[in-house]
Amino acid sequence: MKWTQKKKPIEADEIEIRGRQIPRVIVSILKSRGYDTPEKIENFFAPSLQNLYDPFLISDMEKAVERIIQAKVNREKILIHGDYDTDGITGVALLYRNLRKLGLEVEYYIPHRLTEGYGVSEGGINYALNQNCSLMITVDCGITAFKEIEYAQSRGLDVIVCDHHKPKENLPKATALLNPKLSQSQYPFEELSGVGVAFKLMQALFEKISFPREEIYQDLDLVALGSVVDVVPLIDENRCLVKYGLRMIEKSKKAGFRALLEETSLKNGLSAYHLGFIIGPRINACGRLRDAQEAIDLFLTDDLAKAKELARNLSLDNQRRQKIEEEILNEARxxxxxxxxxxxxxxxxxxEGWHEGVVGLVASKVVEEYAKAAVVLCIKDEMAKGSARSVSGFDITEALSACQNLLTKFGGHKQAAGLEMKRENLLSLRESINQYAQKYEAEIFIKKHYYDLKLDPRELTPDVVFFLKYFEPTGNENPQPVFLGENFEIVGEPRVVGEDHLKFAVRKEGVVFQAIAYGRAQEILNLIPGQTRVNCLYTVSEDSFVGKRKTILKIKEMEKCGS
Incomplete structure (x- = not known):
C-alpha cells in the first residue's frame, strides 16, 4: 500500500473572486485539478444553469425533437423503455413526467433484471405494440440493441435512443441516436448519465416549442440522484446539474423525495454521499432482488402516504440486499x-447460487479490497452471467472486448460492465483477460491512497475550512480533498465511539484539532497521549453541536512515526 501525492503541487497565491479572498491552499488544489484561471475557479464554486451546453450539439437531437413534436401533433402514444437501476429509473420518471406535462399520452416499461436482463427487451417492444404505441424512447440503454431496434422498426415502432454507454463500432439503425459519446457528436462533454441525456432531450424539446425552461429544472432532483448513483464524473456539466439538483431534493415537492428524506432521517446539508450511499442503494435494491416497479412508482406518485409506504418497502429490500451481499462477499474472499x-x-x-442482482456490488467490494479489476459471475445451468468492475486506468469494457470470442454478450463503461458467457469459458476468460491486462503498467494494480497536499494544522484556517465545503458535490473525478499530516502528536484521551470508531485529538506546533478514525477502535491501546506521534491522511469536515461549529479531521489512513 502506498501514500501517493495525486499530482505535483502547483504553487499558488490567494486570488479574489466576487470580493472574497480564496486561500492559496484551495487555489493550489484547484489548479492541480485543471482549474487554472480565475474564471474556471469561479465557475467551479458557482456553476450556473445559464451556462449549460446547447442540447442540439448532441447528434440527432433535431431529429429526436421533431419526431416527438410529430407524435404530439398526431396524438401518437409513446413508450419510454428504461433500465432497472437508479439512472434508468430516474430517467424514465423525468421523461414520463415532462411528456405528460406537454399533453402526450405516455406508457413506460422497465425490464425485469432476473428474467429479461439488461437492455432493450423484446418484451418491452411487444408491450409497446400491444399498447398501440408508435414511438419508443429508450433511457440508459439502446446503443448496442441492434437486433431489438431492428425488430421494433420492422413492426412500425420508431425508436429514439437516449443512452450514455460506450457505443460499438457499428450503430443500430434507430430514428435518432442520442449519446454524447458518439464520434459524430459535437457535444463538448461526453460523461453525462442516462438521466442526463434524457434531461438534454427535454431541454431541447422545451426550447424548440418555447416552453419555460424552469419547468425542466424542476426535475434536476431526479438528474442529481441518477447521476451520482451511476458514478459519472462530477465535473463540468454534471457538477452543475448535481449541485442544483441537491438543492432541489432538499425542497422537493415530489412525494417520493419527501418520503425518502423522512425514511432516511436526512434533513439539511444533503450531499452527494447521501445520494450515493444512503438513498441510491434503496432505489436500486428492489430492481436487484425482484423488479423495479415500486422504485418508479415512488417517483411518479403524488400521494405522500403511498410514497412513505413505498420508501419503507425499499428500505426493507435494501436490508435483505445487504445480507445477501455480505454472504456472497465472504464466499468470494x-x-x-x-x-x-x-x-x-x-x-x-x-x-452457482450467487444472486445475479448483487454480484455487481460484490465486484465493487473486491476491487476496493484487492485493488484489482474484478469479474463476478453467477452460474446457472450452462451459462454464467454477472458484472465487472475496474480500477482507475484500466478500461474493463475494452478488456472484455479483447475477449469477446469467449462472451455471448457484454457492454458498459470504462469502470463497469455487464457480461454473459457459457460457464465452460470461465477459466479461459480468467486466463485471457489477465493476459490482456499485462499490457498495462503494474502500478495500476497496486493498492494506494492518494492525497492532494501536505497540510499542517496551522494552515487549516477558517477560510480554508469554509471553501473546502464548497467542493461539494464530491465524487468521481472530484473527490473531497485529502491531506497528508506528518508527525502529529496524540493528545487527550483516545476513546471508542459508535461501534468501531476511535476519537482523539492531534497537535502540532501548538495547534490542536479533534480527529476521528473510522473502523480503528482496535488501535486504542497503541495511542499514548503525549508520546505517540503519527503520520496520517485526512479530510476535513465540520461538526455542529448546540449551534457551534467545530472542525474535525477524518482520518483515512494512519501509521505511527518510524513504523
Missing part, C-alpha cells in the same frame, strides 16, 4: 484466497 487469485490483475470468479 474465501475463493480468492483458496485459488490464489489475489495476485491476478483481473480477479475472475463465479459460483
Amino acid at each position: 474465501e475463493m480468492i484466497e483458496q485459488e490464489g487469485l489475489k495476485d491476478d490483475r483481473v480477479i475472475v470468479i463465479g459460483k
Whole structure:
C-alpha cells in the first residue's frame, strides 16, 4: 500500500473572486485539478444553469425533437423503455413526467433484471405494440440493441435512443441516436448519465416549442440522484446539474423525495454521499432482488402516504440486499484466497447460487479490497452471467472486448460492465483477460491512497475550512480533498465511539484539532497521549453541536512515526 501525492503541487497565491479572498491552499488544489484561471475557479464554486451546453450539439437531437413534436401533433402514444437501476429509473420518471406535462399520452416499461436482463427487451417492444404505441424512447440503454431496434422498426415502432454507454463500432439503425459519446457528436462533454441525456432531450424539446425552461429544472432532483448513483464524473456539466439538483431534493415537492428524506432521517446539508450511499442503494435494491416497479412508482406518485409506504418497502429490500451481499462477499474472499487469485490483475470468479442482482456490488467490494479489476459471475445451468468492475486506468469494457470470442454478450463503461458467457469459458476468460491486462503498467494494480497536499494544522484556517465545503458535490473525478499530516502528536484521551470508531485529538506546533478514525477502535491501546506521534491522511469536515461549529479531521489512513 502506498501514500501517493495525486499530482505535483502547483504553487499558488490567494486570488479574489466576487470580493472574497480564496486561500492559496484551495487555489493550489484547484489548479492541480485543471482549474487554472480565475474564471474556471469561479465557475467551479458557482456553476450556473445559464451556462449549460446547447442540447442540439448532441447528434440527432433535431431529429429526436421533431419526431416527438410529430407524435404530439398526431396524438401518437409513446413508450419510454428504461433500465432497472437508479439512472434508468430516474430517467424514465423525468421523461414520463415532462411528456405528460406537454399533453402526450405516455406508457413506460422497465425490464425485469432476473428474467429479461439488461437492455432493450423484446418484451418491452411487444408491450409497446400491444399498447398501440408508435414511438419508443429508450433511457440508459439502446446503443448496442441492434437486433431489438431492428425488430421494433420492422413492426412500425420508431425508436429514439437516449443512452450514455460506450457505443460499438457499428450503430443500430434507430430514428435518432442520442449519446454524447458518439464520434459524430459535437457535444463538448461526453460523461453525462442516462438521466442526463434524457434531461438534454427535454431541454431541447422545451426550447424548440418555447416552453419555460424552469419547468425542466424542476426535475434536476431526479438528474442529481441518477447521476451520482451511476458514478459519472462530477465535473463540468454534471457538477452543475448535481449541485442544483441537491438543492432541489432538499425542497422537493415530489412525494417520493419527501418520503425518502423522512425514511432516511436526512434533513439539511444533503450531499452527494447521501445520494450515493444512503438513498441510491434503496432505489436500486428492489430492481436487484425482484423488479423495479415500486422504485418508479415512488417517483411518479403524488400521494405522500403511498410514497412513505413505498420508501419503507425499499428500505426493507435494501436490508435483505445487504445480507445477501455480505454472504456472497465472504464466499468470494474465501475463493480468492483458496485459488490464489489475489495476485491476478483481473480477479475472475463465479459460483452457482450467487444472486445475479448483487454480484455487481460484490465486484465493487473486491476491487476496493484487492485493488484489482474484478469479474463476478453467477452460474446457472450452462451459462454464467454477472458484472465487472475496474480500477482507475484500466478500461474493463475494452478488456472484455479483447475477449469477446469467449462472451455471448457484454457492454458498459470504462469502470463497469455487464457480461454473459457459457460457464465452460470461465477459466479461459480468467486466463485471457489477465493476459490482456499485462499490457498495462503494474502500478495500476497496486493498492494506494492518494492525497492532494501536505497540510499542517496551522494552515487549516477558517477560510480554508469554509471553501473546502464548497467542493461539494464530491465524487468521481472530484473527490473531497485529502491531506497528508506528518508527525502529529496524540493528545487527550483516545476513546471508542459508535461501534468501531476511535476519537482523539492531534497537535502540532501548538495547534490542536479533534480527529476521528473510522473502523480503528482496535488501535486504542497503541495511542499514548503525549508520546505517540503519527503520520496520517485526512479530510476535513465540520461538526455542529448546540449551534457551534467545530472542525474535525477524518482520518483515512494512519501509521505511527518510524513504523
